[in-house]
Amino acid sequence: MQVMILRGAVGNVRRPSRWQIAALGSFALLLLSACGPASSGPRKTPIRVQTQVVAFAKSAPALIVTGEIRPRVRSDLSFRVSGRISERNVDVGARVSVGDVLARLEPKEQEADVRTAEAAVRAAEAQVWQTSSTFERQTALLARGFTTRRDYDQAEEAFRTAHASLDSANAQLQTARDRLSDTVLRASAAGIITARSIETGQVVQAAQAAFTIAQDGPRDAVFDVDESRLGDDVLDSRIEVTLLSDPATVVVGTVREIAPTVDAATGTVRVKVGIDHPPPTMTLRAPVSGVWRFKATELARLPWTVLASREGDPAVWVVNPDTRAVSLRSVVIATYDTETVLIRSGLKPGEIVVSAGAQFLRANQIVAAAEEAQS
16 A cells, blocks of 8 residues: 555656756766866977087187287487478388488578587687696796796696686587587488378477388287187297288297287277298288187087077077976187187086077977977
């Protein structure tokens, strides 16, 4: 009886409709999708670059600079007296020998001084002759007792004074003659006139520069070198100097002088390399190149395309071998070559750097080497 009642109760339960079944199915699918693993999104494609493994090796880089040939000794020539230029015999570029006449002044004033000095000498000579006769006479009289000691002393004093006046007149005459010779400007050494600042008819003052002469003999190769390159790693002071117009002309010079200050405009230091026996083809102002040899050190040679910039300093992109992400690292450059750069520090052997395609990179960028991207 109870069983039949239960069946009757069950038979009265309402069946779910089809839309309720569809809703339950969608809800179940939603729960299943929620329980599944999270989607990682679309995978980012690595940037294709070229890479290179860093390797260090012993290297002795060379520093090549350009300069020009200049005279070792350069002198400014000038008159020792003032006056008007009456004659100019040479111009810039002229070769002169010792004693050659370069220019003359009008000598009228100096000639008059010479004549005056000569007259003073003649007057002094006459005074000496007169006092000498008086002194000889007083000496003879004193020996025989016919004069006083006072007259003798006065005669002796006058004689000595006349001799001193003659010496003074002769000295003044020599000075006047020297001043007359100073109206002629002569070359003090053999060489080439490199500058001229006077002209005929011009009034010049004493010691005013008239000509500049580059003396013959040793020459200097003058270079303007970047201040940062003049460090302790230079091997020695001997430098190969090559004539640019004739590369077969090569001489070895020695650093003679390094300027103590840096040029504020160019940031360079002037270096003079002495050449004791320059060949005839190394004329003044001839362009030359100089080669400095550095000490052999461990350097990494990489193509110049690896270089990037980090806050104005040289840097390279280094690839993490595990994550393939790149990071920018500062490096120290030893020197630059034609198509390569020698890095002194900042990298380690075996590290991977980006050698091409660095312009498209940013920090933590994922990269793939060219051969990896093709596969």
